[in-house]
Amino acid sequence: MDRRAFLAMSATGGIALAVGCMTPAPLPSRPKKILVLGGTNFVGPALVEAALAHGHEVTLFNRGITRAELFPELEKLRGVRAVDGGDLRALQGGRRWDAVIDVWPARSQLVEQTAGLLSERADYYFFVSSIAVYRDFSQPGLDENSPVHENDPGWYGGEKVLAEQTIARLFPDAFGVCRCHAILGPRDSGHAYHYWLRRLGTAGQVLAPGNGSDPVQYTDVRDVGRWIVDCVEMQRTGIYNVVGPAPPLTLQAFLEGTRDAIGSEAELVWADARFLRDEQNVRSFSDLPLWAPLDEDAGFYQVNGTKALAAGAVYRPLPDTARDASRWFQSHFFNDIAFPVGGLGLSSEREQAILAEWEKRQSARVPG
Numbered sequence: 001m002d003r004r005a006f007l008a009m010s011a012t013g014g015i016a017l018a019v020g021c022m023t024p025a026p027l028p029s030r031p032k033k034i035l036v037l038g039g040t041n042f043v044g045p046a047l048v049e050a051a052l053a054h055g056h057e058v059t060l061f062n063r064g065i066t067r068a069e070l071f072p073e074l075e076k077l078r079g080v081r082a083v084d085g086g087d088l089r090a091l092q093g094g095r096r097w098d099a100v101i102d103v104w105p106a107r108s109q110l111v112e113q114t115a116g117l118l119s120e121r122a123d124y125y126f127f128v129s130s131i132a133v134y135r136d137f138s139q140p141g142l143d144e145n146s147p148v149h150e151n152d153p154g155w156y157g158g159e160k161v162l163a164e165q166t167i168a169r170l171f172p173d174a175f176g177v178c179r180c181h182a183i184l185g186p187r188d189s190g191h192a193y194h195y196w197l198r199r200l201g202t203a204g205q206v207l208a209p210g211n212g213s214d215p216v217q218y219t220d221v222r223d224v225g226r227w228i229v230d231c232v233e234m235q236r237t238g239i240y241n242v243v244g245p246a247p248p249l250t251l252q253a254f255l256e257g258t259r260d261a262i263g264s265e266a267e268l269v270w271a272d273a274r275f276l277r278d279e280q281n282v283r284s285f286s287d288l289p290l291w292a293p294l295d296e297d298a299g300f301y302q303v304n305g306t307k308a309l310a311a312g313a314v315y316r317p318l319p320d321t322a323r324d325a326s327r328w329f330q331s332h333f334f335n336d337i338a339f340p341v342g343g344l345g346l347s348s349e350r351e352q353a354i355l356a357e358w359e360k361r362q363s364a365r366v367p368g
Contacts, residue, residue, distance in 0.1 A: 031055045032232060033096075035122070037081070037114060038103035040067040042187050043128060046225030047101060048074075054229060061091060081110045091117055099124040099232045108153070108162035119170045124235055126176040126228055127167050131241065131303055132157035133179060140302030144179070144239045164239065176231040178224065178242040181303060182290060185221035185321055186328040192289035193218075194333060195345040197326050200259045200266045207351050207358075209282070209291045210273040212252025215301040216290055219244045220321045227313050236311065243305040244315030251291060254318065261322035271358045280354050282346070289344050 034051055038044045039060040048071060051058050061077040077090035091114065100122045105111050115125055133148040134157075152158025167175045184193045199206045219242055227242055249257070252270075259266055273293055276282035284291045292300040305313070339345030346354070 031057055032098035033057045033059070034232060035059050035061060035097040035100045036103065037061050037100065040070045041104070042189060043183060043221055043224055044103045045070060045187055046185070046221045047103070047228045050222070050225040050229040054233070059097070081105065081114065083107060083109045086113065088113060088117060094121065096121045099126065101126045101228060101232065103128050105163060106156055106159055108159045108166060111163040112166050115167055115170045124174045124176070124232060125167050125171040126231055127163060128228070129160045129164055129177050129179045130157065131179050131181050131243065133161045133164070137297040137299040140299045141304050142299050143304040144241055144307060174235065174237060176236050177239040178227060179239060180219060180224060181243040182218040183221050183224055184218050184325055186324050187221070188325060188328070191337070191341045191344045193325060194329050194337070195289050195339055196255060196258060197262065197329050198337065198339065200255065200264050201262060201326065203265060204267070205269045205355055206266045207288070207346070207355055208251070208255055208268045208270045209276055209284070209288045210251070210270065210293060212250055212270055214251045214291065214293055215248035216251050216254045217243045217248045217301045217303060220316050223315050227308070230312060240308040240311065241303050241305045242308050242313060243303045246305055246309055246315070248301055249318070257318040258322040261319035262326045269355060269358065271354070275358065275361065276354070280357070282354065286343050287346050
């Protein structure tokens with residue numbers, strides 16, 4: 001699995017120190033009427049919970065299939081978003097909303113349909129995008145003005161670019177976009193972080209790539225949700241890279257921090273990256289998720305998020321994310337999942353074989 005595939009798959013799901021203060025923001029002076037397109041998968045529940053905590057009136061529009069039991073107290077409009085054969089009748093008419101939050105679409109045509117339908121009946125439109133829009137990750141420091149994929153429809157990153165452009169055209173002075181990196185936390189239906197939670201949650205040795213110095217960026221799903229609601233309340237216009245933490249963690253700090261947060265005594269065994277890739281055919285992004293070696297994509301986990309930080313983005317400490325993600329994973333997947341899953345992770349047997357070969361290699365270097 002290459003970086004493109006990893007980005008597309010992780011989107012379908014999905015910090016040693018906090019940046020800023022974790023004190024809840026003050027309640028808005030006037031509750032807003034918010035229409036959430038989606039709202040029950042991963043990012044959706046986090047932003048709905050944040051909106052409700054701030055006293056907003058939330059309406060959901062979705063199929064009523066994914067976690068339909070969530071938010072029984074809310075108004076739910078039913079329909080289908082599809083390039084062909086969709087059903088948006090529940091959104092037709094003269095009803096107005098203060099804001100629309102569009103969580104899911106990986107197809108720009110779906111955004112064109114809904115944003116076009118609501119452009120005269122909503123004051124603000126927020127879209128959840130991705131760092132997959134960026135064209136080149138060879139250098140660190142990508143910011144919101146860095147080159148993006150152009151004329152690349154059909155691929156996830158290219159479709160996100162087209163969706164952003166559509167919203168900017170239909171809501172020129174009243175749109176917000178967050179370009180997110182890996183999103184972790186409760187309700188995650190992807191398995192990138194689950195792989196490490198599973199491995200680190202068991203005793204014994206855990207294979208880790210390189211020397212631990214490669215960077216990692218991610219954002220807790222609840223921090224994404226809170227940022228989106230804050231943008232709605234402030235009518236914050238423009239595009240923001242929402243990528244925590246700042247500065248990025250090293251992979252060593254990330255894995256050790258996760259291990260310590262969940263109370264594990266697992267031993268991380270760091271194996272040379274060339275040994276893993278060249279001799280054991282271990283693939284970054286997939287076999288060992290969340291690993292992006294600097295010599296492959298130096299900028300992938302070094303995206304510039306200072307604009308969002310300056311505007312008030314807050315990222316919670318890694319232990320909070322690790323503990324809560326682990327609790328959710330254990331209650332939903334832990335006993336029923338065997339890696340690899342969906343192209344992510346190493347099987348226990350393959351991991352043990354690689355560890356044995358690495359130990360043999362290390363032993364051969366020690367003088368007798």
